[in-house]
Amino acid sequence: MLNRKYDLNDGSTLPEIGLGTVNIRGAKGVNSIVTAIEENGYRLIDTSTNYNNEGAVGEAIRRTDVPREQLIISSKLPGSAHDYDKAITMIQESLYRIGIDYFDKYLIHWPLPKQDKYVEAWQALIDAQKFGLIKTIGVSNFLAEHLERLIDETGVTPATNQIERHPYFNNKELVETNKKHGILTEAWSPFGRKINDVLENPVIKEIADKYAKSPAQVIIRWNVQNGVLVIPKSDSKAHQWENLDVYGFELTEEDLEAIDGLDKGEPGRVEDQHPNEYEEYV
Numbered sequence: 001m002l003n004r005k006y007d008l009n010d011g012s013t014l015p016e017i018g019l020g021t022v023n024i025r026g027a028k029g030v031n032s033i034v035t036a037i038e039e040n041g042y043r044l045i046d047t048s049t050n051y052n053n054e055g056a057v058g059e060a061i062r063r064t065d066v067p068r069e070q071l072i073i074s075s076k077l078p079g080s081a082h083d084y085d086k087a088i089t090m091i092q093e094s095l096y097r098i099g100i101d102y103f104d105k106y107l108i109h110w111p112l113p114k115q116d117k118y119v120e121a122w123q124a125l126i127d128a129q130k131f132g133l134i135k136t137i138g139v140s141n142f143l144a145e146h147l148e149r150l151i152d153e154t155g156v157t158p159a160t161n162q163i164e165r166h167p168y169f170n171n172k173e174l175v176e177t178n179k180k181h182g183i184l185t186e187a188w189s190p191f192g193r194k195i196n197d198v199l200e201n202p203v204i205k206e207i208a209d210k211y212a213k214s215p216a217q218v219i220i221r222w223n224v225q226n227g228v229l230v231i232p233k234s235d236s237k238a239h240q241w242e243n244l245d246v247y248g249f250e251l252t253e254e255d256l257e258a259i260d261g262l263d264k265g266e267p268g269r270v271e272d273q274h275p276n277e278y279e280e281y282v
């Protein structure tokens, strides 16, 4: 089941839905990614050095019959490698771990503004793109002020910004900021990582019942209709299928507004990971 595409500001395209891979690792993880690609039709695989599963992603790429050029492999630069030289080396090491010679997409995982090296890291991604190591460069968890600094100081606008977004924290202002800069928003933890009860929410359940769909499908549809790429994680074959099977129905304006109305603002974040405070130095 192939899904539709978003056009990016660098001329490339991405599918509307990709596979998140947190906690998908080891032999079971390889099988799960191969199933997602071969049996369910996923093409975009979202990984990160921090997920400790770039090996499993690489093994799945080698095992699948789907040609490399049809896959979109995306990873992320960890906080320990924001120095220019370390960033270039990290990108190379990530490629070696996965066993591929270029990334289709590569993001700075967190801005870490207290460390204040994200512009240097961005310059490394710009150069790695020129060296042919990455096709599309982007960021993750960048707020308006971080995006503006990147653009002002390097003249290069990220193609995507992957941010926390689910019905209890819809991050609407940042989605708008991204749009203003021509940056595609990618939504992480669309189901609130199942830490919150968003998949049990009565408003979402009622909308789901109306279309004979699941709450998960309604949340994915809400993202797609808002022009947001979404990367649900699932290692279940049935859930993976369900999460792509969102093209036979359309939410109304009232449905979209009702879901927007569930936003709780800052307290709605799943694990209180504010990008100005959250530190990851893996």
Ligand SMILES: NC(=O)c1ccc[n+]([C@@H]2O[C@H](COP(=O)([O-])OP(=O)(O)OC[C@H]3O[C@@H](n4cnc5c(N)ncnc54)[C@H](OP(=O)(O)O)[C@@H]3O)[C@@H](O)[C@H]2O)c1
Pocket (backbone or CB within 6 Å): 019, 020, 021, 022, 046, 047, 109, 140, 141, 162, 163, 187, 188, 189, 190, 191, 192, 193, 194, 199, 214, 216, 217, 231, 232, 233, 234, 235, 236, 239, 240, 242, 243
């Ligand atoms: N850039 C960042 O800083 C950042 C941060 C967090 C996450 N991410 C990315 O975003 C991806 C998704 O976020 P996430 O893994 O935190 O959580 P998530 O996608 O919100 O939730 C995953 C949970 O939902 C379950 N699930 C999946 N499909 C379902 C369905 N159709 N019905 C019911 N339950 C379903 C999964 O269980 P099963 O596996 O059993 O289906 C799993 O327990 C990550 O895997 C990662 O790639 C990026």
